[in-house]
Amino acid sequence: MRSHYHLFTAYPKARRPAMERATRQRAAIRDAITAAGRPLLAEEVLDGARAAVPGLGLATVYRNLKLLLGEGALRTVQLPGENPRYEPAHHAHHHHFQCRVCERVFDVHACPGDLAALAPRGFSVEDHELTLYGRCKECRGAARRPA
Numbered sequence: 001m002r003s004h005y006h007l008f009t010a011y012p013k014a015r016r017p018a019m020e021r022a023t024r025q026r027a028a029i030r031d032a033i034t035a036a037g038r039p040l041l042a043e044e045v046l047d048g049a050r051a052a053v054p055g056l057g058l059a060t061v062y063r064n065l066k067l068l069l070g071e072g073a074l075r076t077v078q079l080p081g082e083n084p085r086y087e088p089a090h091h092a093h094h095h096h097f098q099c100r101v102c103e104r105v106f107d108v109h110a111c112p113g114d115l116a117a118l119a120p121r122g123f124s125v126e127d128h129e130l131t132l133y134g135r136c137k138e139c140r141g142a143a144r145r146p147a
């Protein structure tokens, strides 16, 4: 069984640093998302992970985000007309707030609850998404400062 041969072959020494680097990149990407505590765009993930992995590029970030999504470690937050953002998949039901000034998206740990009454008569509600829009604390503060 020729195809099994590789299973019993140790990885050549030369490949080990590359594997370690890949593991480090992945951990840094996960950590950046966890540390942010809010859904991040790929570019924001890159900003957050770069400190831990100098030389990290956007293509690598995208590749790892895809892997982590496939594994079920992450899920996407898709706001209309926006690129996908990424958050840990284990978060309980929650909602989001987007700042209209800085465009960052934050978690909202509250829910109005059962919205079934809003549905047309005879319809059954299975899920809901809710996004609040406004100004985050930082952007409100900036607006109040005299010019």
Ligand SMILES: [Zn+2]
Pocket: 099, 100, 101, 102, 103, 104, 135, 136, 137, 138, 139
């Ligand atoms: Zn803001």
Ligand SMILES: [Zn+2]
Pocket: 093, 094, 095, 110, 111, 112, 113, 128, 130
């Ligand atoms: Zn809800």
